[in-house]
Amino acid sequence: MFFTGLSAFPLTPFHDAGIDEDGFVALVRRLATRGVDSITALGSTGSYAYLTREERRRIAELAVRNAGEVPVVVGIGALRTSHVLERLEDAQTAGVAGVLLAPVTYQALTDEDVFGLFEDVAAASSLPVVLYDNPGTTHVTFTDELYAAIAALPRIASIKIPGVPVDPEAARARIAHLRTILPDDVTIGVSGDAFGAAGLGAGCDAWYSVIAGTVPEPALAILRAARAGDTADATLRSERLQPLWDLFARYGSLRVTAAIAEHLGLVTRSCLPLPIRGLDDAARRDVASVVGTLGLAA
Amino acid sequence: MFFTGLSAFPLTPFHDAGIDEDGFVALVRRLATRGVDSITALGSTGSYAYLTREERRRIAELAVRNAGEVPVVVGIGALRTSHVLERLEDAQTAGVAGVLLAPVTYQALTDEDVFGLFEDVAAASSLPVVLYDNPGTTHVTFTDELYAAIAALPRIASIKIPGVPVDPEAARARIAHLRTILPDDVTIGVSGDAFGAAGLGAGCDAWYSVIAGTVPEPALAILRAARAGDTADATLRSERLQPLWDLFARYGSLRVTAAIAEHLGLVTRSCLPLPIRGLDDAARRDVASVVGTLGLAA
Numbered sequence: 001m002f003f004t005g006l007s008a009f010p011l012t013p014f015h016d017a018g019i020d021e022d023g024f025v026a027l028v029r030r031l032a033t034r035g036v037d038s039i040t041a042l043g044s045t046g047s048y049a050y051l052t053r054e055e056r057r058r059i060a061e062l063a064v065r066n067a068g069e070v071p072v073v074v075g076i077g078a079l080r081t082s083h084v085l086e087r088l089e090d091a092q093t094a095g096v097a098g099v100l101l102a103p104v105t106y107q108a109l110t111d112e113d114v115f116g117l118f119e120d121v122a123a124a125s126s127l128p129v130v131l132y133d134n135p136g137t138t139h140v141t142f143t144d145e146l147y148a149a150i151a152a153l154p155r156i157a158s159i160k161i162p163g164v165p166v167d168p169e170a171a172r173a174r175i176a177h178l179r180t181i182l183p184d185d186v187t188i189g190v191s192g193d194a195f196g197a198a199g200l201g202a203g204c205d206a207w208y209s210v211i212a213g214t215v216p217e218p219a220l221a222i223l224r225a226a227r228a229g230d231t232a233d234a235t236l237r238s239e240r241l242q243p244l245w246d247l248f249a250r251y252g253s254l255r256v257t258a259a260i261a262e263h264l265g266l267v268t269r270s271c272l273p274l275p276i277r278g279l280d281d282a283a284r285r286d287v288a289s290v291v292g293t294l295g296l297a298a
Numbered sequence: 299m300f301f302t303g304l305s306a307f308p309l310t311p312f313h314d315a316g317i318d319e320d321g322f323v324a325l326v327r328r329l330a331t332r333g334v335d336s337i338t339a340l341g342s343t344g345s346y347a348y349l350t351r352e353e354r355r356r357i358a359e360l361a362v363r364n365a366g367e368v369p370v371v372v373g374i375g376a377l378r379t380s381h382v383l384e385r386l387e388d389a390q391t392a393g394v395a396g397v398l399l400a401p402v403t404y405q406a407l408t409d410e411d412v413f414g415l416f417e418d419v420a421a422a423s424s425l426p427v428v429l430y431d432n433p434g435t436t437h438v439t440f441t442d443e444l445y446a447a448i449a450a451l452p453r454i455a456s457i458k459i460p461g462v463p464v465d466p467e468a469a470r471a472r473i474a475h476l477r478t479i480l481p482d483d484v485t486i487g488v489s490g491d492a493f494g495a496a497g498l499g500a501g502c503d504a505w506y507s508v509i510a511g512t513v514p515e516p517a518l519a520i521l522r523a524a525r526a527g528d529t530a531d532a533t534l535r536s537e538r539l540q541p542l543w544d545l546f547a548r549y550g551s552l553r554v555t556a557a558i559a560e561h562l563g564l565v566t567r568s569c570l571p572l573p574i575r576g577l578d579d580a581a582r583r584d585v586a587s588v589v590g591t592l593g594l595a596a
Contacts, residue, residue: 018380044404044405049377049404050377050378050404079347079348079571080348080571080572080573081571081572081573082316082571082572103573104404106342106347106348106402106435107342107435107550107552107574108434108435108550109573109574110575112575112578113573113574113575114573116572116573116575117572117573120572120573136406137404137405137406139437252405252406254405273377273378273379273380274378274379274380274414274415274418275378275379275401275407275411275412275414275415275418276405276407276411277408277410277411277414280410
């Protein structure tokens with residue numbers, strides 16, 4: 001089962017002519033040799049919601065072709081169920097190992113709507129599906145009951161949760177409670193990179209990581225410490241990255257990660273899709289300073 | 299200037315095979331003869347965010363072809379600026395009279411991002427543009443400063459605001475304040491149908507109406523009373539529709555309007571795009587009861 005360990009979420013870099021395919025391939029090839037457990041292309045960090053069907057098909061193909069032995073997961077979310085099913089089909093054809101599905105909204109969805117979406121996708125999928133809970137972008141609030149109902153569907157393999165409680169005891173209790181309502185074979189992955197070490201320490205099986213898609217080493221070091229049972233070391237390593245988490249909290253992880261990738265020369269400026277303008281020059285100086293202080297390297 | 303009076307927002311009905319073009323044409327033809335001041339296709343009620351570029355081009359063409367002398371406006375919103383500009387181009391080619399633009403989001407946008415989007419569209423547009431402020435679907439909060447900055451751009455012709463304060467004096471003060479920060483030639487249109495009479499009474503130039511796209515008569519009666527200066531009659535007519543506004547508040551105007559259109563036989567069930575499942579049978583009975591009590595007729 002590959003929905004464990006560290007899943008790295010690469011950017012889908014843009015340039016004037018659209019998708020910067022060479023830039024994307026270079027990001028994936030770097031990740032393929034660094035020891036991450038999976039690569040999730042077309043996550044929120046991969047700007048899936050902004051891409052056409054054709055662009056998404058192309059990115060899925062490029063990810064599979066350049067990830068070596070590392071399993072590739074792709075996001076298939078879209079506003080309309082029929083479009084989600086098309087993207088699922090394209091992902092299957094591209095040869096990915098799994099798919100990630102967030103209930104993207106324009107009109108607010110009821111719990112029945114959200115369940116129906118996952119039911120339709122689970123019925124159509126030949127691949128394992130990750131339930132992607134990202135309230136900051138979807139504005140959907142999952143209840144535990146909805147988690148449990150969706151996780152009981154066939155093909156649902158993992159839940160990507162948005163963080164854990166700050167208090168370690170409360171975090172452990174939260175994950176333990178989720179274990180009681182989820183099937184045994186459904187893994188729990190933490191997201192929100194500032195919660196990575198805490199989530200793993202609380203018993204999460206996976207860390208779905210934004211920063212690992214661009215700068216994997218610090219996240220891999222946290223994962224190794226957590227896997228060795230050295231929660232203190234994992235926590236210390238995460239605390240050392242606090243200036244980075246502060247930038248994420250202030251500007252959002254996507255804009256900061258894009259600025260890091262641009263600063264390190266991995267992609268060209270400006271790599272985000274308009275209307276997202278990316279960080280201004282003052283914020284970029286803050287980012288460059290943190291990259292230097294923390295020794296984040298390409 | 300046609301961004302005044304009653305603008306009717308028709309549904310874009312779906313059926314199993316995709317868009318129900320015949321159903322859409324029938325809705326537009328009905329509206330063309332009822333006396334509305336404009337028809338806004340591909341608004342939120344028209345499910346624009348769920349349609350492909352090709353479907354939106356087709357709906358724009360059908361709207362123009364079947365609206366008679368009534369000016370047609372279409373929504374051009376999309377997550378990515380380049381897609382908004384494509385839809386603008388398609389709308390212009392289709393021969394619409396104006397376009398409606400909401401800052402659709404997946405990643406949260408900064409004020410600079412939102413301004414940049416409108417700046418890019420205003421620069422490219424040969425048509426008047428309505429700034430569409432719909433925080434319930436876009437999760438964007440417009441400040442007055444942002445209204446003023448965007449309204450000062452060329453081509454910005456109207457602002458669609460989400461309701462007015464309940465207190466009539468406060469509503470008048472709100473619209474009067476907006477007048478001081480907006481150019482004289484930018485009209486103000488109220489939305490949120492429960493606020494239609496109050497908004498017109500408070501000095502709004504237009505009512506951007508969901509219900510008028512399916513059942514125009516009660517909205518037209520309110521508009522006529524307001525135009526004649528008979529605020530008491532407009533208010534009374536709106537108060538009579540309170541059971542309808544209650545349904546809108548409970549289930550959302552889109553789901554209720556779709557259920558009304560299905561109940562009246564204007565479109566086939568289920569006319570909303572999945573994953574939006576529409577109302578359940580119990581709620582549909584409530585809708586049918588209100589349609590009967592209020593005498594809402596096709």
